[in-house]
Amino acid sequence: HRGENIRLLCLSACIFVICDGCCGVSGVCRYPLGMSGGQIQDEDISASSQWSESTAARYGRLDFEEGDGAWCPEKTVEPDNLKEFLQIDLRSLHFITLVGTQGRHAGGMGNEFAQMYKIKYSRDGSRWISWRNRQGKQVIEGNRNAYDIVLKDLEPPIIARYVRFMPVTDHSMNVCMRVELYGCEWLDGLVSYNAPVGEQMNLPAYPVYLNDSVYDGAITYSMTEGLGQLTDGVCGLDDFTVSHERNGWPGYDYVGWNNESFPSGFVEIMFEFDRIRNFTTMKVHCNNMFSSRAKAFRQVVCYFRSDSDWEATPLSFSPAGDEKNPTARFVIVNLANHMASAIKCQFYFADAWMLFSEITFQSDTAMYNTTLAPPEQTPNTPPEHTPFKIFNSCLSLCFTAEDDPTHKIDDSNTRILIGCLVAIIFILVAIIVIMLWRQVWQKMLEKVSSRFESNSTYEHIFPLGPDYQEPSRLISKLGYLQIQMYLYSFALIYSYHVSCCISGSTSTSASKSTASFAVQDGVPHYAEADVVNLQGVTGSNTYAIPAVTMDLLSGKDVAVEEFPRKLLTFKEKLGEGQFGEVHLCEAEGMQEFMNKEFLFDITEDEPVLVAVKMLRSDANKNARNDFLKEIKIMSRLKDPNIIRLLAVCIHSDPFCMITEYMENGDLNQFLSRHEPEGHLALLSNAPTVSFTNLCYMATQIASGMKYLSSLNFVHRDLATRNCLVGKKYTIKIADFGMSRNLYSGDYYRIQGRAVLPIRWMSWESILLGKFTTASDVWAFGVTLWEILNFCKEQPYSQLTDEQVIENTGEFFRDQKRQIYLPQPVLCPDSLYKIMLSCWRRNAKERPSFLEIHRAILEIQS
Incomplete structure (x- = not known):
């Protein structure tokens, strides 16, 4: 394997050098840094845990089989659990262009390997950065067996002293890793x-x-x-x-x-x-x-x-x-x-x-050798001036000066000593300020939390008028930190409302407060008091429903039949929330209990795949009343692109509502398993989806949202995770996304709870708590972007949650500094123009869903 590895490296280096786009060091900086060659010492290799002493970090060297043959973490690696890592300290900054991985073979005794992994790196040991490729994807494809070496280019390369390999799985499994880093020392400094x-x-x-x-x-x-x-x-x-x-x-x-x-x-x-x-x-x-x-x-x-x-x-x-x-x-x-x-x-x-x-x-260090012959490998030595060495120098100087009065310190040492003392003083002051700030901030959060728990309407929280006008006066009065607190306070308030909403249902306390809605900037805008807030089963939030609409529905009977529980067969738990759970079930004989307008492409004796929202039997009286109101609302939604309510179980506990479910699951997972049509898909033998079918699915989402907007319903969480896929690319809009752990990373968390899908939200929704059809249009633009990217990455994947919130401030200031989602590779200019129109700053300038639906139909044709 080692000879094949060297030949592969030489070939890849030759290919990289002739690339006319490469400049600087990336084309020739591809030498092994010492895991396989032994230049990296055992004490510079560490890990989060290990199976046993014979699978410790020091055995994670590529192409070596000492010990039990590899590094293996102590516990089984679980999906979305990135606690296990293998860490390498290179002792100085390095320019890293390539990584290699291998599983545990152990002469045929082992068969553990990492199918996927992520990389984190640090230049100083304190701030860790997640590596992402140029398209924002973090996960790197790893090994398919325990013995082959898999080399992956890092594009972009990283500049780091510390590197961590973090195994990733989509199911519970044992993993082991052997690794190598390729690059050269970062002489620029x-x-x-x-x-x-x-x-x-x-x-x-x-x-x-x-x-x-x-x-x-x-x-x-x-x-x-x-x-x-x-x-x-x-x-x-x-x-x-x-x-x-x-x-x-x-x-x-x-x-x-x-x-x-x-x-x-x-x-x-x-x-x-x-x-x-x-x-x-x-x-x-x-x-x-x-x-x-x-x-x-x-x-x-x-x-x-x-x-x-x-x-x-x-x-x-x-x-x-x-x-x-x-x-x-x-x-x-x-x-x-x-x-x-x-x-x-x-x-x-x-x-x-x-x-x-x-x-x-x-600078005073020689430039990189531009020949292809690898330089003589020498052990990595610590840099002359690391933070730890400077700190140790400070300590030695302090103790020397204290213990030996006759010792003379030269000018340079004096400067270092003074600088260290000043730095220590600043650090101590900063720690004190941070501790005080956290205490003050925690008290403010507790006050905000107690306020909205006692009264759930926004008007008592925000220093704004009932129509939530532009916050210019507010911002002029508040400093930057206060604005941040304002945003966090809104996040907490939104968290409360979302945790109390599902399918647009609303809490009794707010449902009767106002029976009217205002039209602002050309789109319906509901103050929170105008919107019915129900305590939902899973804590997700589909439709914000005007109280006037709820009043009109309140006098109507529920036209949904009772379904026998014994005919439901549990398949999988889709999600859970504060008041209940969502299950995927098979329902036998469902055709007998449904309205004739429901058509299924299956025989009568075949079970139907359904989603069952189940209210916990210990739910309080308000939750039970809200559940019944939600059933009433869902029973009135009749559109081919909206998930329909099929039947209910409300004659005994636990209350259940049975809705449609599509055999291909949600659109996010469906697209992430497919590839665009083309040569690469043929080579990988991956399932494909054509551009025409992508447009067809987008058209259906626009059609479903057109129907909701005609009823003045606001979805508030439109995304591919909330769209289900059936046969022949049929799409229906649903609301299960927030309840699923799979998508917890799509929601901004405050104090441990998922509260805001900020990467899909308009700037006015984040800053002003303003939810309208126009804000749903914004979310549709992001959803369309997901579709054209085959859901391979999260929107704004290069930004942290805090940076996404700060970017919404740029939309408010409108100084041309806001960051837009880039045009996907498969996206023609005409479709990207639709996306950009959905993200216009002024809500009244955004297109309606009717206009969007027509525009995509024209592109599709």
Whole structure:
């Protein structure tokens, strides 16, 4: 295996080197870092747990079979349980481009391996980052047997000292792993760059997204404490609208800014390094496509920081302008041997746009060897200045100065000592402030919680009028932290309402408060007092129903028959909530108990697949009353693309309502198991779905939502997880998503409970608690995006939940800094325009479901 592995590595290195898009080190930085060769010491390999001493972390070396043949975690790995990991400390920063994995063979005695895994990495041991590929996917396909070595390119590569391999499974199983990392030492020493967020260029034909899509730091108004496309080793093409990446969108390879967003005339980027270095040059790869008003920078002014202060005299450099040659190029800036641990550069615009794809530095460490012959392997040694060494130096200096009065400390040691003492003081102060802040924040949350538990309407919580107008006055009065508390308070309040709602049902206390609804911005907008709030079985929330509609329904009898419980056969529990559970069952003889308008493509004696919502027998009186109201509402919904209520069991406990269920499950899982039609699908023999059928499914969702909106019902949780798939790509909208543990990651959690599907919610829903047909339109745009991506990734997968909330603030401010979901590869411009129209800031400018339905039908035809 080892000889085959080396040949495969050499071949992959050759292929990578001839790639004209590779620049910097990515093409040649593919050498084994020492797991299989022994350069990585046993003490630098650790794990979360182990079966036994003979399957400890040190045995997780690729192509070795010492001990019992691999690292194996103590417990069986469960789905969605990422507690087990194998960790490697490389002792210094490395540029890692490739990973290899292997299972436990043990000479034929073992057969454990990881079919999938995730990678987390850290540059300092404190902040851990989840690796994602360029499409936002975290899971890496692993091994299919216990002996073959599987090599996977990391695209993007990572820059890290610590790396964790975390096995992932879709069912409970025992796993074992042997691993190797491939790359080389990161001689640049760059640990982070801070820069403004890249912007969107609107060309006549299509938008160009010039954001840093692989940045691994925090992204708000700017990018901080991370690395991304400017250090990924890939240089952009001459035409920035064309991407190297097969799945890349226009502008993908570049990070770009428009001069209109920077009144000062420059973009400031700060680079942080691992230690003080002697810098000779900086190379900036710039686009110069001047026909689109993109040029290399006109001037750069760089400031240097070696200790705590920035040097007063900056370095200035002006490259020669070029309006004849539109090719992209490296601009080399002479840094004149400045000593620094941080560099702050101000790049001045030469035209409307400035686009960078790669920035590298040459300092007192030699540049990378560009030959294919691997360098002589040497044991990894600790870097000269790690945080731990500096801290130990501080301690030794302190004790030496205290114990030996005659000991003389030179100036450099004095500076280190003073710096350490100041840092320790700041850390202590920060810890005290955080502790006090947490106490204050916890008390505020408790107050908010007690308020909405005693009275569930929004008007007593928010300092806004009953129509929830733009929060400009609120924001002008509140600081940033207070706005964050406002958002969290809303999340808690929403949590309460969602936990008390299912299928649009409502609690008795609120159902009669107001029997009218207002039309605002051209769409119905219901204050919370106008909406019926029922305590739902599973805690999910399908329809927000106007109280006036509930009043009209209240006098009608339920036209649904009682079904014998003994004819229900349990198959699987789909989900559970505060007041009950949802089960997948088979119902025998269901045709006899249903209205003639229900048609099933099965014989009469064949069982029907159904979903059963079951109320717990110990549920309180309000929950039981709400359950009956929910049945009444569901019995009135009659549309081919909405899940129908078939029968009930309410003559005895536990109360049950029986609804349709589709044999292919939910749309999210259905699409994730399929691939788009094409050559790759043929090679992998995977099941496929055509673009026409994708449009057909989207059309049905739009049709179902058109029906709900005609009744003034607001879904509030539209997503592929809440759409069920039947035969011949039939779609019906349902409401089981929130109750299923499988989708718990799709909901923003506060204090342990799922509360907000924020990645599908409009900005006004998150910031203002405003749910309308227009906010459902927004969610439809995200659902359409999921469909065109075959549900392979979560919306905004590159952003944390907090960053998603912050992005909604950008929509409110409307300063063109908001981040949109990118155009899927399979998505034509006409369909992406529909998505973008669903995400318009102004709710009244979003299309209706009738317009959406017609537009997709035209594309489909």
